[in-house]
Structures are given as structure tokens and as C-alpha cells.
Amino acid sequence: xxxxxxxxxxxxxxxxxxxxxxxxxxxxxxxxxxPRLAAGLARLTVNEELLLTDAECHLVAEPVPxxxxxxxxxxxxxxxxxxxxDLLWGGRRHAMVAPTQIDRFGQSNISVVxxxxxxxxxxxxxxxxxxxxLHHPNSYFVPNHxxxxxxxxxxxxxxxxxxxxxxxxxxxxxxWLDLRLVVTDLxxxxxxxxxxxxxxxxxxxxxxxxxxxDNTGFPLARSEPLSTTPAPSExxxxxxxxxLDPHEQRxxxxxxxxx
Amino acid sequence: MLDKTLTVAQMAGRLRNGMTIGIGGWGARRKPMALxxxxxxxxxxxxTVVSYGGPDVGMLCAAGKVAKLIFGFVxxxxxxxxxxxxxxxxxxxxxxxxxxxxxxxxxxxxxxxxLPFLPSRVGMATDVMRFSKEVKTVRSPYDDGEELLAMPALxxxxxxxxxxxxxxxxxxVILSPDPFFDDLFARAAHETYVTCDRLVATDRIxxxxxxRYNPFERSLVTAVAEVPYGAHPTASVPNYGIDVxxxxxxxAAASTAGWQNYRARFIDLxxxxxxxxxxxxxxxxxxxxxxxx
Numbered sequence: 001x002x003x004x005x006x007x008x009x010x011x012x013x014x015x016x017x018x019x020x021x022x023x024x025x026x027x028x029x030x031x032x033x034x035p036r037l038a039a040g041l042a043r044l045t046v047n048e049e050l051l052l053t054d055a056e057c058h059l060v061a062e063p064v065p066x067x068x069x070x071x072x073x074x075x076x077x078x079x080x081x082x083x084x085x086d087l088l089w090g091g092r093r094h095a096m097v098a099p100t101q102i103d104r105f106g107q108s109n110i111s112v113v114x115x116x117x118x119x120x121x122x123x124x125x126x127x128x129x130x131x132x133x134l135h136h137p138n139s140y141f142v143p144n145h146x147x148x149x150x151x152x153x154x155x156x157x158x159x160x161x162x163x164x165x166x167x168x169x170x171x172x173x174x175x176w177l178d179l180r181l182v183v184t185d186l187x188x189x190x191x192x193x194x195x196x197x198x199x200x201x202x203x204x205x206x207x208x209x210x211x212x213x214d215n216t217g218f219p220l221a222r223s224e225p226l227s228t229t230p231a232p233s234e235x236x237x238x239x240x241x242x243x244l245d246p247h248e249q250r251x252x253x254x255x256x257x258x259x
Numbered sequence: 260m261l262d263k264t265l266t267v268a269q270m271a272g273r274l275r276n277g278m279t280i281g282i283g284g285w286g287a288r289r290k291p292m293a294l295x296x297x298x299x300x301x302x303x304x305x306x307t308v309v310s311y312g313g314p315d316v317g318m319l320c321a322a323g324k325v326a327k328l329i330f331g332f333v334x335x336x337x338x339x340x341x342x343x344x345x346x347x348x349x350x351x352x353x354x355x356x357x358x359x360x361x362x363x364x365x366x367x368x369x370x371x372x373x374l375p376f377l378p379s380r381v382g383m384a385t386d387v388m389r390f391s392k393e394v395k396t397v398r399s400p401y402d403d404g405e406e407l408l409a410m411p412a413l414x415x416x417x418x419x420x421x422x423x424x425x426x427x428x429x430x431x432v433i434l435s436p437d438p439f440f441d442d443l444f445a446r447a448a449h450e451t452y453v454t455c456d457r458l459v460a461t462d463r464i465x466x467x468x469x470x471r472y473n474p475f476e477r478s479l480v481t482a483v484a485e486v487p488y489g490a491h492p493t494a495s496v497p498n499y500g501i502d503v504x505x506x507x508x509x510x511a512a513a514s515t516a517g518w519q520n521y522r523a524r525f526i527d528l529x530x531x532x533x534x535x536x537x538x539x540x541x542x543x544x545x546x547x548x549x550x551x552x
Contacts, residue, residue: 055552057437068551080437081285085361089381107385111357112348116390122348123340125312125332130359131381161384168384169396169406177384 006232008185009034009250010240011204012141014232015188017042019096019139019181025049026136027079027093033066034183034253035096035141040064040244041236053079067247088128089135091176096139096183097129101148101155104198104218106162106179106191108133108140109155116157129159137178143253145184145215150198152217163196185254187212188229193221202229262427265482267489267531270452271297273482274417277326279307281367281413281448283420283441284493286313287336287501289433291421291454293489296534298324299526309367309413311360311439313493314509317343318526321518325353329413331360335506337550342513356393358382358410364440366413371446376409383408417481418448421490422474423498425455426464429480432472435496442474450481456498458485486531488544500549505538 016038020028028050030039036055040063043050054064059077079087087093099108100123108129114120132138138160142149158167162179165171182189182198186207193199199221200212205228213220232240240250265273271294274280284290295315298306305326310316312333319325321343333344347353358366359381369377378397381387388394388408397409420441423434431453433441445451465473489495492502492509512521528534535541 064552078436081360081439082364085364089361111386116386118351119349122345124334125330126357126359126385126387127332128360130383130385130387131361131379133385134380134383157390158384158386164384174380174384 004232004234004237006237008204009253010232010237011229012183012185013037013041013240013250014236015202015229016096016139016141016181016183017046020050020094021046023047023050023094023137025051025092027051027053027087029053029093029095031095032098032141033249034143035098036066037240037244037250038096041239044239044243045236057081063244065243066245066249085131088132091136093136094139094180095132095136096141096181097132098141098143099149099160101151102140102142102182103151103153103155103162105154105164106196106198107155107158107164108160108162109157111157111159113156119156126157126159130161133160133162133177134174135176137180139179139181140183142182142184144256145186145212147215147217150216150218163191186215189220192223197221199223200226202227204229260427263429263480263483264427264458265484267294267297267454267484267486270294270482270484271301271303273450273452274298274301274303276303277305278416279309279414281309281415281418281444282315283418283439283444284313284315284490285311285437285439286334287493287506288313288437289421289435289439289490289495290315290493291419291452291489292491292493293486293531293534294419294421294452294454294484295319296526299522309363309415311363312341312344314341314506317341317509320344320347320352322522323352327354327356329356329358329363331358331363335510336501337503338506338510342510343518346513356391358387358391362387362408362410363413364443365410367440367443367447369410369412370414371443374412376411378407379410380407413447415444415448416450418444418451420444420451421454421495423455423495424457424459424464425453425483425485426459426461427483428461429453429477429483430461430464431455431474431477431480432464432469433474434472435494438474445475445479451479452482452484453480454484454486454489456487456489456495458483488535488541489531491535491538491544496549499544500547502538502544502547503550
């Protein structure tokens with residue numbers, strides 16, 4: 001049997017879908033394209049109980065494909081922002097987001113790069129990261145795994161809380177702080193190293209541990225044995241290509257890479 | 260007969276320098292932009308602005324109206340970042356109090372309930388605490404003893420909102436799919452100024468089916484103005500969607516010269532009818548396809 005060809009975006013979508021496998025009936029939120037496609041794939045393959053939204057204010061019975069589409073999604077509920085806060089503060093959600101910076105504690109930043117008073121780059125603002133990080137599991141997607149995203153020291157503004165005892169009230173870990181999977185263009189990682197250290201779980205084909213370490217601003221742990229990121233199955237590829245992303249928007253995600 | 264109608268110019272005339280102003284909507288959706296443009300044309304200054312920020316915040320920043328911004332984000336939705344906000348933020352042009360978007364509604368709720376604060380876990384263990392002069396913590400008086408963030412009440416001098424329909428008495432309906440937190444902005448404010456796409460008779464504003472779209476009672480409403488397409492270039496679904504083409508032009512105008520040019524073309528105009536003409540006419544706005552998310 002010949003191996004089916006797939007690209008990096010498809011590999012990342014399949015790896016990221018694993019984040020929601022054992023979550024049960026929670027809201028799966030994927031922010032930016034790859035996490036959104038991954039949440040949809042998880043709903044269609046590993047966790048049929050997941051709740052999904054249409055990226056506006058409705059719950060949908062099936063994942064909404066990205067881009068122009070003929071069919072209207074089946075709406076199964078209402079999820080305006082007010083209800084989203086009610087839901088997420090209750091914890092029944094797992095989000096995968098795309099921070100601009102992540103540090104060795106898993107603290108994340110989407111607000112500013114540079115000094116806070118006069119930043120070099122003002123980005124979105126903290127959005128919901130502070131609340132998300134303390135109330136429900138969070139995973140990260142990073143399309144450009146470099147020392148600029150996985151920074152030495154701490155992130156320029158801690159938007160999402162992490163495993164940093166210096167920041168914790170009463171030096172106690174926040175009860176529902178739960179950082180899960182990290183999918184990048186080089187590897188699949190988690191926070192299951194010693195003392196929640198970021199740990200490499202899978203390397204994408206052709207990538208070495210040293211390469212991942214060189215592109216990370218702090219020491220990484222490695223799982224033993226260190227396996228290759230599982231290749232997408234025929235079924236996963238068909239769902240991505242024909243159902244979830246028929247216009248191949250995913251082709252734009254890794255344009256900055258030569259391969 | 261109870262009649263709260265005013266023009267948007269009269270509304271802007273009721274505002275004062277240094278006020279704390281809350282703006283309803285969210286990002287590029289249902290922003291009271293005609294009223295914001297009145298403020299841009301006025302001499303008002305030193306405003307503290309509370310907003311789920313979109314082009315309302317970007318334009319007020321570009322015009323130098325903002326002394327302090329209380330916000331969780333500024334975004335044009337399909338265009339993720341607002342370059343006017345970014346430029347002003349990077350120049351340190353105003354004070355910032357940056358809070359989680361959930362904390363923002365929590366602070367409005369505290370003001371609405373006339374409480375000094377509401378407790379929350381949100382913001383603990385992050386720089387929402389470290390970079391803010393305002394935020395303090397409180398310890399649970401119960402057995403758990405947890406230290407919590409005490410989100411102070413966000414009391415507003417005025418709330419500016421755009422709704423789908425209203426009547427002269429100040430009754431409103433929001434027919435767009437997400438009412439956001441307009442109700443809390445109104446409750447947190449000393450005065451609430453509402454623009455609407457259409458002014459209707461009181462016997463047409465609600466019905467048993469539509470009553471649930473009435474976001475708050477008219478006693479919270481200070482004044483009402485009918486401004487068709489008054490949220491443009493933001494959306495007021497079901498009447499019209501986000502004008503992404505216009506927002507792209509607005510985004511491209513982030514230089515000083517660019518902003519002066521944008522102002523001349525779209526803000527420094529005699530009236531709202533001239534604005535609608537300048538942006539391509541109402542038929543063009545109506546033909547804007549709904550954005551695909």
C-alpha cells in the first residue's frame with residue numbers, strides 16, 4: 001500500500017484534533033484556521049459529543065466548512081457572548097488558541113510586543129485569555145515555531161496564566177489551570193515534562209529534537225521514546241479536503257515556509 | 260406625549276469633556292457610528308472610553324479624543340487589527356486599562372447593580388493585575404479563603420448604543436443575532452443615547468414574539484435618534500452587514516495624511532445623508548454580502 005501524500009497543514013490539523021479526544025461534551029473552540037478545522041475534525045472523528053459554534057453566535061450540529069458554502073448549517077442552539085462567558089466560567093470548554101508569544105511557564109501573550117507603556121507592536125489586547133486560562137483547558141497552535149514565539153524569559157504581557165508560581169495567588173496553582181497540547185510547524189508538545197515543563201511528544205517528519213530546541217527560547221523536555229507525528233489517515237484527509245476546507249484555505253497557513 | 264427623539268448632533272452636544280463613555284456593540288458590529296462621527300466633528304476631548312472596540316475606538320484614537328481606554332480588545336473582525344488604534348497605542352497617546360472581555364461586562368454589571376465591585380477569578384495570575392493601577396483583590400470570607408480579583412464597577416456618564424428599531428418613548432428592539440452587552444452598558448450609565456435604523460410607532464415595536472428582543476426598559480433611555488444605516492461601516496444585521504471594503508480603505512488610511520483624507524471624505528460632512536452618498540449610497544450598503552466566518 002502506498003502512503004498517501006499530505007501536507008504540513010493537514011498533519012497539524014490531525015495532530016491538533018487529538019486535543020479534544022477525551023473531553024466529553026464540552027464546547028470546542030478553535031481560534032484561527034488550523035485550530036478551527038481541528039475542532040471540526042475532532043467532532044467528526046474522535047468525539048461526537050463536542051459542541052461547536054458557527055464562529056458567530058450559534059451552536060451548530062455539524063462543523064461549518066470554511067469559506068463560501070451552499071448549505072446553511074443546522075443550528076442547534078444559541079451562543080451569544082453573554083452565554084459564552086457563562087459557559088466558560090463554568091469550565092465546560094476546551095479552546096485551542098494561537099498566541100503571539102509563549103514562555104517556559106506556558107504563559108501566553110496576544111496583547112503587545114515590547115514595553116507595555118509604548119509597545120513596539122500593539123496587537124489585539126488580552127481578549128478572553130485571562131479568563132479562559134483560569135477556567136477551562138487550553139491548547140495552543142503555533143504556525144511559526146521560533147525563539148520569537150517560544151520566548152526566553154517571560155512573555156511581554158501575561159494574557160493567559162501559566163505554571164508560574166510567582167504569579168499565583170498564595171503561591172497555589174489555580175485550581176482549573178490546565179494547559180494541554182501544543183501543535184507547531186515542527187512538533188507536537190505538551191506540558192507534561194518535570195514541573196510542567198514543555199515537552200516534545202512527537203516530531204513532524206524530518207524534524208530533529210535539536211532543531212525544535214534551537215527554535216525554542218528555553219530548555220525542553222522530551223518524551224521517551226520520541227515518536228514521529230502520526231500521519232493523517234485516508235478518512236481524515238477526505239474529511240479535511242472534501243468537508244471541512246473544500247476551498248483549501250489551509251494552503252495559506254504555512255506560506256512563510258519554503259516546504 | 261413622551262417623546263425622547265433628538266438628532267445625533269443634539270446628542271453629541273449633551274456630552275462633556277472628560278466624560279466616561281461606554282459604546283455598545285462588539286468589534287465591527289452594531290456600533291453607533293453616526294453618533295461617533297458627531298463626536299469626531301465636535302470639540303469634545305479627554306474622554307474615557309469603555310468599549311468592545313472596533314472602528315469606534317480606532318476613529319476616536321485617530322482624532323485624539325481618547326484620554327483613557329478601558330478595553331479587552333480592538334478589532335475590525337474580518338480585519339483582525341485596527342491600525343489607527345495600534346498607532347495611537349504604540350505612541351502611548353492615551354492611558355490604558357486593559358481587562359479581559361469577560362471582566363469588562365462584569366464591571367458594567369457591578370455598576371448596574373450599584374455595587375463597588377464583583378469578585379472574579381479572571382485576571383488573577385496574569386498581567387491584567389500587574390499593569391493595572393485600578394485592580395485590587397479581595398479574599399473570600401468563606402472557608403475556601405480564595406483570593407479573588409475585585410472587578411470595580413465601571414460607572415459610565417453616558418452609554419452610546421445602536422439598535423435595530425426604537426420608538427419615540429425610548430423602547431428598543433435588537434433583532435441582530437447577538438445583543439452583546441448593550442443592556443449592561445445602559446444599566447451602568449447615567450444617561451443612555453440610542454440611535455436606531457428605524458423609528459417605529461409604539462404599537463409596532465414589540466409583539467409577544469418580538470418582546471424578547473427588547474433588551475432593556477425605556478426608563479434607561481435618555482434620548483433616541485433615527486439614523487438609517489447609522490451603524491455603517493459596522494453591521495446592523497438583519498438590515499446590513501459589515502462593509503469590509505470600506506473598513507479596508509479606513510485601515511489603509513492610518514498615516515496622518517491618510518486620516519486627514521479619510522476625515523475629509525467621510526467625517527467632515529454636513530449631514531448623514533452626505534455620508535451615505537460618500538460611502539456609495541444606500542443601495543450599495545444593502546447589497547453588501549453577509550460576511551462568511
